Amino acid sequence: MSQPTTPQEALLSWFAENQRDLPWRRHYKPYQIWISEIMLQQTQMDRVTIFFERWMQEFPDLKTLAAASEQQILKCWEGLGYYSRARNILKTAQILVSEYQGEIPDKRKLLLTLPGIGPYTAGAIASIAYNRDVPVVDANIERILARFLNIDLIPGSPEAKKLFWTRAEELLPAGQARNFNQALMELGALICRPKNPDCSACPLAPHCLALHHDLILERPVPKTGKKITPIDMATGILIHQGLLYIQQRLADDVWGSLWEFPGGRMKKNELPEETVVREFLEETEFEVQVESKITTTIHHYTRYRVTLHCFFVKLNQTDSDPVLHAAQDFRWVPFETLQEYAFPAGHRKLISFLKKRKEV
Numbered sequence: 554m555s556q557p558t559t560p561q562e563a564l565l566s567w568f569a570e571n572q573r574d575l576p577w578r579r580h581y582k583p584y585q586i587w588i589s590e591i592m593l594q595q596t597q598m599d600r601v602t603i604f605f606e607r608w609m610q611e612f613p614d615l616k617t618l619a620a621a622s623e624q625q626i627l628k629c630w631e632g633l634g635y636y637s638r639a640r641n642i643l644k645t646a647q648i649l650v651s652e653y654q655g656e657i658p659d660k661r662k663l664l665l666t667l668p669g670i671g672p673y674t675a676g677a678i679a680s681i682a683y684n685r686d687v688p689v690v691d692a693n694i695e696r697i698l699a700r701f702l703n704i705d706l707i708p709g710s711p712e713a714k715k716l717f718w719t720r721a722e723e724l725l726p727a728g729q730a731r732n733f734n735q736a737l738m739e740l741g742a743l744i745c746r747p748k749n750p751d752c753s754a755c756p757l758a759p760h761c762l763a764l765h766h767d768l769i770l771e772r773p774v775p776k777t778g779k780k781i782t783p784i785d786m787a788t789g790i791l792i793h794q795g796l797l798y799i800q801q802r803l804a805d806d807v808w809g810s811l812w813e814f815p816g817g818r819m820k821k822n823e824l825p826e827e828t829v830v831r832e833f834l835e836e837t838e839f840e841v842q843v844e845s846k847i848t849t850t851i852h853h854y855t856r857y858r859v860t861l862h863c864f865f866v867k868l869n870q871t872d873s874d875p876v877l878h879a880a881q882d883f884r885w886v887p888f889e890t891l892q893e894y895a896f897p898a899g900h901r902k903l904i905s906f907l908k909k910r911k912e913v
């Protein structure tokens with residue numbers, strides 16, 4: 554199979570492999586898409602799937618729904634909150650039966666006239682249920698677009714809103730709206746999360762401008778001026794006779810007793826490669842040299858953003874016993890057993906990156 558060349562192709566092929574199995578994705582029935590989208594407006598996915606199944610048992614189609622009483626609707630909605638959503642569903646169902654022959658329209662313009670359906674939901678129904686070339690934009694998609702395209706407007710302003718919708722429309726590949734819009738939503742939920750996006754697993758990473766310019770934390774532009782301190786670190790994976798060197802941090806250290814690959818904070822004017830060599834010497838008395846760059850991961854903490862430059866290194870010496878200066882224990886382990894050890898988040902990201910790339 555040929556490799557994806559555009560961001561759209563990369564995203565679609567990622568979605569084909571990684572999409573979650575959700576009940577309304579099995580048949581793409583307009584009625585089911587509509588109900589799921591309304592439920593998802595203020596509620597977590599896990600809860601929605603439970604309520605959705607229950608709802609479909611109670612009201613399997615539009616006609617049954619339109620004939621129900623408000624009390625029946627509210628009872629079935631009980632626990633989901635924001636009950637105006639349920640009331641609007643009933644009103645809309647009655648309108649659809651009396652004025653649209655029990656069909657849900659496929660045009661955004663008509664959908665927007667129905668109670669409880671705003672621009673996002675109209676776009677979602679038209680694109681997901683009918684595969685019409687209509688974009689969708691919600692807070693998740695704004696976040697992805699702000700990062701991917703490095704948009705420096707504050708979300709919520711009229712200017713930003715207009716721009717996000719325009720960009721979402723420009724990016725939409727003709728005839729693929731159903732999967733493309735869902736892929737964006739899925740990416741926002743699973744990978745490009747508000748905090749700690751997993752860029753090493755992201756299909757958009759090669760094209761992502763915020764990643765490229767190291768601006769992820771500033772995109773979307775934060776509404777309050779919270780001060781974040783950037784920290785640059787470097788780490789090395791030392792492989793010797795097919796085994797990886799890991800060491801266990803001191804108990805009273807930050808991330809006490811977790812396992813790690815040696816490394817540390819870069820000094821002023823130091824290159825990450827130089828940091829790795831210096832840190833190995835200081836922490837283990839190993840003399841190493843850098844073989845190749847693996848990746849750079851970024852991890853966000855409340856007040857810090859840690860950029861971790863990762864390398865493969867090799868030993869310049871024959872003795873493979875370290876002298877520990879910053880750790881309480883060490884191991885030489887096969888790659889497959891790394892999951893048995895607890896690592897800090899940045900190193901876990903590195904391990905999953907290597908696993909995906911099958912580089913070790």
Ligand code: SF4
Pocket residue numbers: 697700701744745746750751752755756757758761762763764769
């Ligand atoms: S590379 Fe990172 S920031 Fe950019 S879209 Fe992907 S997850 Fe989001």
